[in-house]
Amino acid sequence: MLLITTLAVGAVIGLIISTTGVGGGVIVLPVLTYFFGMNALMAVATANLLSMLMKVTSSYMHFRLGNIPFKRAMLVLGIMLPSTFLASVFVNYLGSLEQYQQQVEWGINALVVGAIIFSLILFVQRMFFSLPPVVLENTKLAPLNIKALLMPAIVAGIILGATGVGGGVVVLPLLLRYANLSIKQAIGTSIFTTTLLSGSSALAYMQDGHTDIHLALILFLGSLISIPLSKWLLIRMPDKVFQYATLILIICSAVMMLAKLF
Numbered sequence: 619m620l621l622i623t624t625l626a627v628g629a630v631i632g633l634i635i636s637t638t639g640v641g642g643g644v645i646v647l648p649v650l651t652y653f654f655g656m657n658a659l660m661a662v663a664t665a666n667l668l669s670m671l672m673k674v675t676s677s678y679m680h681f682r683l684g685n686i687p688f689k690r691a692m693l694v695l696g697i698m699l700p701s702t703f704l705a706s707v708f709v710n711y712l713g714s715l716e717q718y719q720q721q722v723e724w725g726i727n728a729l730v731v732g733a734i735i736f737s738l739i740l741f742v743q744r745m746f747f748s749l750p751p752v753v754l755e756n757t758k759l760a761p762l763n764i765k766a767l768l769m770p771a772i773v774a775g776i777i778l779g780a781t782g783v784g785g786g787v788v789v790l791p792l793l794l795r796y797a798n799l800s801i802k803q804a805i806g807t808s809i810f811t812t813t814l815l816s817g818s819s820a821l822a823y824m825q826d827g828h829t830d831i832h833l834a835l836i837l838f839l840g841s842l843i844s845i846p847l848s849k850w851l852l853i854r855m856p857d858k859v860f861q862y863a864t865l866i867l868i869i870c871s872a873v874m875m876l877a878k879l880f
Contacts, residue, residue, distance in 0.1 A: 621836065624833070624836045624837060624840065625836065625837075625839060625840035625843070626840060627649060627653070627837060627840060628836065628837035628838060628839065628840020628841045628843075629840045629841060629843040629844045630844070631645050631646060631649065631668075631672065631837060631840075631841055632672050632676075632840065632841025632842065632843070632844040632845070632848070633841075633844035633847060633848055634867065635669075635672050635673060635676055635809065635841070636676040636679065636809075636844065636845065636848035636849075636852070637805075637848050637851050637852060637860060637863070645867070645871070646661075646664075646665040646668055646669060646782070647661050647662070647665050647730065647781075647782055647783070647875075648871065648874045648875065650664055650665060652874075654830075654833065656830070657723060658722070658723040658726040658727055659709070659710075659713040659719075659722060659723065659726065659828055660828050660829075660830065661782070662709070662726060662780075662781055662782040662823070662828075663710075663782075663820070663823035663824070663828035663829040663830075664828075664829050664830045664833060664834050665782035666706075666782050666816045666817075666819040666820040666823060666829075667816070667820040667823075667824075667829050667831065667834045668834040668837055668838060669782070669812060669813075669816040670813055670814075670816040670817040670820055671834060671835070671838040671841075672837075672838055672841045673809045673810075673812060673813035673816065674813055675841075675842065675845060676809045676813075676845075676848070677806075677809050677810045677813050679845065679848065679849055679852075680805070680806030680809055680810065680852075681806070681810070683802075683806070683849075683852060683853070685802045685803050685805065685806030685807070685852075686803070686806040686807055686810050687799070687803060687807065690762060690797060690799070690807065691807045691810050691811055693762070693764070694767070694771060694789075694793070694797065694807065694811050695810075695811045695814060695815070697767070697768060697771040697772060697775070698771050698772070698774060698775035698778070698789075698811065698815055699775065699814070699815060699818060700775070701772045701773075701775030701776045701779065702775040702776070702778050702779035702815045702818055702819055703779060703818045703819065703821075703822060704776075704779070705775065705776040705777075705778075705779030705780045705819075706779040706780070706818070706819040706822035706823060707822045708780075709722065709726070709779070709780045710822050710823050710825060710826055710828065713826070713828065714826050725780075726780065726781050727875060729777060729780055729781045729783070730781045730782075730783050730875050731872065731875050731876055733777045733781065733783045733787055733788050734783070734787050734868060734871050734872045734875060735872060736788075736791075738865075738868050738869065738872060741790075741791050741794070741864065741865055741868060742865070743795075745861055745865065761798070762797060762798060763796070766796055767792075767796040767797065770792050770795075770796055771792065771796075774788045774789055774792050775815065778812065778815055778816070778819065779815075779818075779819045779822070782816075782819070787868060787871065789808040789811060789812055790804055790805065790808045790864065793807055793808055800857065801857045801860055801861055802852070802857060802860070805860065
């Protein structure tokens with residue numbers, strides 16, 4: 619029964635990741651913390667591995683749907699990868715020192731809350747206060763301001779590596795704000811880039827045995843069940859549905875992590 623329940627949880631997580639780009643910090647961290655009783659460091663380590671596994675299939679699906687502008691995605695990845703890996707190594711080292719474990723636990727939770735609130739502000743600003751996009755006759759992407767993207771992308775990499783918060787909470791709003799992508803392109807690009815970023819972070823955390831590999835694999839197998847439904851929703855549902863679904867998930871995550879912090 620426990621195996622079936624874990625597979626079902628994995629299916630729900632997989633559906634959310636595939637359709638909204640929200641994953642590691644918003645859904646997986648609270649699930650691992652509240653339902654599987656993990657501490658913050660172990661939850662971050664396991665969430666990064668699970669995020670990488672789940673997003674491999676989701677990335678392929680979005681690539682087939684044409685939602686990933688590859689060159690722009692690789693540029694974002696190149697900026698974020700070094701800071702993500704170095705942040706993971708640093709947090710993993712501090713967590714291995716007994717005198718700093720409590721501070722690391724609190725620091726991770728505080729960073730998660732801060733990242734969620736920041737992304738919520740960006741997302742609300744784009745949804746309700748930005749000017750409507752200009753519809754162009756061609757399908758070329760809008761010009762990219764690399765200087766404006768650089769520092770937010772580095773900070774996003776640090777947050778992802780240190781907390782496991784990535785796709786929907788940090789990278790997705792960043793792509794919408796600085797990379798000039800549509801919501802579906804941003805979701806696809808967010809999933810693709812955080813697949814590799816979460817993989818690099820997972821490697822760093824595995825060194826000291828903080829990752830529950832067995833649980834991550836079971837949840838991943840469960841996520842495969844939801845792939846056909848995810849593809850159907852992405853094809854049939856309008857952009858507004860995904861925008862509001864993502865917004866609701868970010869708000870719920872903020873409430874849950876604030877409750878844990880205080």
